[in-house]
Amino acid sequence: MNPDGPGVNPDEPGAPVTMVGVIPFLLAGLAVLLAWVAPGLMARQKRFRRAPRASLVAWQAVSLGGILAALAAAPATLPLLLEGEDALERTELVAPAVLLSTAVLARVLYAGHDVGVRLRRVRADHRQLVDIIATHERDRVRILQHPTPTAYCIPGRQARVVLSQGVLDALPADQLEAVVAHEDAHLRARHDLLLEFFAVVHRAVPAPLRSDAALSEVRLLVEVLADRAAVRRSGEVATARALLALAGSRTPEAALGVGTTAPVRLRLLADGPPHPVLPAVAYTYAALAGTLPLVLLAAAWT
Template sequence: MTPVALGLIGIALALPVPALLARARWPLLSPAAGIVMWQSLALAAILAMSGAGLSTALWLVSDTEPSPWHIAAHAAVLAVGVLVWARFWWAAWMVWRETARRRARHRELVDLLSQPHGALPAVRIMAAETPVAYCIPSHKDSRVVVSQGTLDALDDDSLQAVLEHERAHVRTRHDLVLEAFGVLHRAYPRVLRTDAPLRQSQVLVELMADDAARRITGGPPLARAIVALAGSRTPSGALGAGGEALVRLERLGQPDRTTWWATASALAISAVVLVVPTVALAVPWMVHAIDVLLGG
């Protein structure tokens, strides 16, 4: 039963559970804990399918008289587990390579087409009338980019809020969070996944950056900046200040504090999806596997 149970858990954590949680608004109250929760769901789904494949492989070699339908069912579970694990490593390589190349090219273009801000040398100014603000994260060579239209549209406090928002993205490496979700998203075949974890992670990192900016400038300047930049396009591979305007404005209307029950709920779900399948299914299977391998 272990392969079937782990396989069902993996599918549940990849499809219906994320789809249901994506409708909830409470994770937005505690974005950092929400990120942990979504990462735990995605990782637990990968681990469950991998465990299903491993336990199936052991069953196929240890059962002396398997029935044809048992063989077919276990072979299907094994195939899905192998596919997910292979796609995970392929996705990790592809996401890293594609993102690194895209950002390197974008940094070159920004350096060619922009000018350093006089008072803020780390900020690059693009000669464009459309309000735009985004960052190009990097381990050593990040860029914060704003357009001339942004400078014209924002007052000093709102501009500071935008810059603090982008600096928070760079400082806490939100790009790595999104890349991890991209890898986990690609690992599952399209028919066995939902876009909810990837989509929710994009919203939550924006809320985390908003929290960092609001602590310095307050809510009103940040709200004005969000309105001015609403709908602006962010280049692929960058993190922008104009996305998710409605959700962010709604949250700015709430007190600047993390709701403890939202944090506790998100962390509890994270612990349950990672610990319970391991304790209830994986550990007993590992004990059984050791007995089989040792001839017990």
């Protein structure tokens, strides 16, 4: 009779892998789930756009959770190596996990460097150009002598809010105030850093698994947040009219503008605040996605 119970004799070839041996695979599966499957499904849940802050937290948690799960796969195999005599046999479990964690770490670091350097260079060049050709209004506001209504901000330490003469001519004072409030909200809340984080994650994920819809969705959510700030300063009507006036206006690369995605944002303004259940669901989902990789890693070590 087998003293260890049926099917768990470690001396027998093909003995079942213990729970500890399964955890690295669970982490690898979770990484794929959070990096590939979840973003596609989340981008389709359009009702959560009405709770932009909670949704952005959920998106961040899923992105971080995916990276954490992949990075945790290697340390989760360490208990297998430390288990003793059969450690060599276990290396076939350890090697793929170490490979996954190392590859993801390398991709995240490279993407972080690449995206960060490029964004800062483009913004610095654009700010330099704006400072040369635009007139200084007040503080960080600059006016471009151009008839097309345009408004955007250039984030960074020397941030600028750029308005065209066309937007000054076209909009009354309250709508202009809404436009500036929108851009100020981007700069104050450092939405550029948030979007940079998502751009890095997007770049780090291998191309076949990448979700462009996810990136579009977080860009939209950031715009909705800035719209809410504009509503708080100038009211719904002025914000909606300003959005309408700037609908379709083009924004330079690496800047944050008011005009893109205007039709969806107008509808969201009209919809008003969400049912309290929506943010609660998003925050719970975020907590699960963010902590599950750590729970699995802890389980591997206990």
